[in-house]
Amino acid sequence: MTEMLKQYFKLSNILVTVAILVLFAAVNIGIETGFIDDYYKLNLFLICINIILAVSLNIINGMTGQFSIGHAGFMAIGAYGSAIMTLKLGYPFAVGILVGAVAAALCGILVGLPTLRLKGDYLAIATLGFGEIIRVVILNIDYVGGAAGLNGISQYTDWPWIFSLTVITVLVIKNFMTSTHGRACISIRENEIAAETMGIDITRYKVIAFTMGAFFAGVAGALHAHYFYTIQPTTFGFLKSFDILVYVVLGGLGSMTGSVIAATGLTILSAYLQDYAELRMVIYSLLLIVVMLVRPQGLLGTAELSFDGIRRFFSRQTGKGRGAGNDSAVG
Amino acid sequence: MKWKKGIAAVVSLLFSASLLTACSGGGDKKTSANPAPADAWVIGGNFELSGGQATFGKAAVNGAQLVFDEVNAKGGINGKQIKFVALDNKSEATESTNVASKLINQEKAVAILGCTTSGDTLGMVQLAMDKKIPVLSTSATNPKVTVDEKTNKTNDYIFRACFIDPFQGTVMANFSLNNLNKKTAAVLTDNQAPYAKGLAQFYKEAFTKKGGQIVADEGYVTGDQDFKAILTKIRATNPDVLYVPGYYEEVGKIVKQARELGMNIPVMGGDGWDSPKLVEIAGAGALNNTFFSNHYSSEDKDPIVQDFVKKYKEKYNEVPDSMAVLGYDGALILVDALKRAGEPNAEKIKEALAATKDVQTVTGKISYDEFHNPIKAAAIIEMKDGKQTFKDKVQP
């Protein structure tokens, strides 16, 4: 018992908790006093939404090694599901988020089950197809506004909501990754046949990965819908899916911190390049190609950035074999 | 142990925060390099400069820039220059919110001009309402833009320079029944454009109410290339007229392919048809016996129109389309309101905009009704051998 308590109240854990609270309070004060103006707030929120999307896709693509490129479809389900609950049926925001996320998760199962027979590129193209089907179906439902989308959604998403959900998402997925189930998923990525021989129920874990990924994409969709006032089917096309995929791959498949850093960096980059209309996408695409050519495994590979890793790096000056913060315990 | 991995998350969040502060540092430097807001009127432009509707956004910005250049050359308003900051919303509604936020918070815009499409404009309506910054859309024709859907109240801060969909749809329905004497119609709608859906809806309502019959109601999506399958299906229902409220690129292909299939019935549409490209795509011959409602015609002999066309041609070396003329008109309406407001105060500009009366623009004298929609006439244009000719002018 004391051993367990000791683990819970380890220095790094306390530091983390304090850091989370400080960050939350600091930004909250910044927003309240207007030091962080609406433009920065919007980008900060976008970063949080993109982080949730990236780490949730990372469960499927990075941890389990399944190639999904239809993530925007799940996001759309979450966005529409939650907006219907709050806008059309008048439920509170929390119910909206939950319903959106659960609806997305159900879709995840729906997509996951039949496509699990497929591998690699075939799965990729099938998920892309599913994403497009979701979009086309939404486009043709008049109840949700068709092409015009849903308008006049109340702006419920505020800093406490988005921050706590981002932290919860990242922590849940982190912990899932290091749990028995997470390790089972990783073993599927490393070698599916070997994993099966070792008695891992591959289908079950693939479905779990899809469902979890879809669930959190749904959360992101709900947050998105309730910050931007309006949602339209075109927002959730395959270009959005590609965006999310790029965060994950650029950060390093299987690296949570990598996804977080890439989602953050690219969102800021996109905001910066706003002034250069046409040049923006050219720069963005060039950057993508160059990063992939120089570091095909992504910025962090499968490694994670952590306090412990950094501490180890500094305490062990001869750490040549491992780069800064490489925590080989994962992946 | 369980919490250990959370560390990574926090590191990253801290990292993002530090990046963000770095970002804001850069931003501050940038704004301080610009003239302080007190020295100039900052007008934001939220336009489609890339993406699917890039041609619309660019034309509108060109039109608006012409006005602001003229005003600045004449010494500005009350001695202050106008600084027009047009940013790109990638033809996406989400990005439109983002751009509007940047214009309001970073550039300190006192009013925003844009966007050209209803969908993108809707993306910033709520934000502008919350921030109390007036928005003047150049060509968002969907009624929902200026009226709140739930409460049916006018959105105080939202205005537009164009007429609205019900008017356009009704005008063409009456035209097909009364002028062309046709009793059955087929409708082919761009289902991805709220604009086109609005037009189609009001056309169908007006047409059936006055005794006409809709025999086919089909849809396509923006970017489609091949319409022969849908057109073959429509052909089998033998309609007297075909109503295609879409944008010129698809419309051009539809008219061309309809004629190839031997459908020589009149084809009609709305202001989305207005582009020199329409003739290039469809071909002059195919476009005979087609009509569309529009804000203006570059062939109009009215000196105000010709003066504008000449100015525009001189600067940009092309004939202005309706997006360009509405960009120009929107800027004119805004400048007029700025003059009456007297100072760069969003509240006063809004009041001045709402009180807009008889402002002379290229598309007519503009006054706003209670829903912030300009009351003005529509022109019906007939295509003859690749030339736009006036068929009729319909007063509201």
Added chain:
Amino acid sequence: MDVFIQQLINGLSLGSIYALIALGYTMVYGIIRLINFAHGDVYMVGAYVGFWATTQGWGFLPALVLSMVVSAILGVVIERLAYRRLRNSPKIAVLITAIGVSFLLENGGVLALGAKIRTFPNVFPEVQYHFFNGAVVITNRQLVIMVVTTLLMLLLQYVVHKTKTGKAMRAVSHDTQAAMLMGINVDNTISATFAIGSALAAAAGVLVGIYYNAINPYMGIMPGLKAFVAAVVGGIGVIPGAFVGGISLGVIEALVSGYGQSLYRDAVAFALLIIILIVKPSGLFGSNVREKV
């Protein structure tokens, strides 16, 4: 009945375009197992080259050939610069690079040429042939599309099965390592594959430009995806499969629009893809490969 025949003709001409693009997709996938997302944009570049040539007064055939040559070079350059270094990297890295190249071509196109659509000049006069009292119409341009596609497909079959390069391609696609050991220059063979695939896409681009008369920098996105669907349906890596897949996709789309709900056309295309992948993952013409443990 006449409506059905008309819909078949509509579908065949649309399907021919998909088939031409799908051929390149299937060849590239067959040889390096890469979904070359930039393929649809090579088709766009091909259309622009054709546009340039015809506005300079070139005839249809010279413009077609020029466009095929330029795009072949472009395809080889893309492979050299962007994909070759990553041949032994994780597949997803190459895929992301392909997406990057696709974005680059699209937005580079917007930057260099503007987002405005361009219209082709009238390369040859249009002739319509009427059957069943005008109930069925076919134009000479539709015929040209179908004939050119069939000819190029046959030519490709000849190249792949009868020439040395073709044999090398098949060998590399079957087993790269073994092919290398047998003295086949794998790099050159892959380059040749990209050149041929891109040339076919360019041909599709020119044909589309002439038939539909309008091109823009984003025109490659949807046809590219659809062509990939066609390639998978036919059995990826199989050349006749891509041809049949493309034609069937075109016909199915025409029938969905003609007899069902046109707005669900794209959804049906993707649903078809998923069903085929689940029922017969190797596609209609593909052979099942047993997984080695």
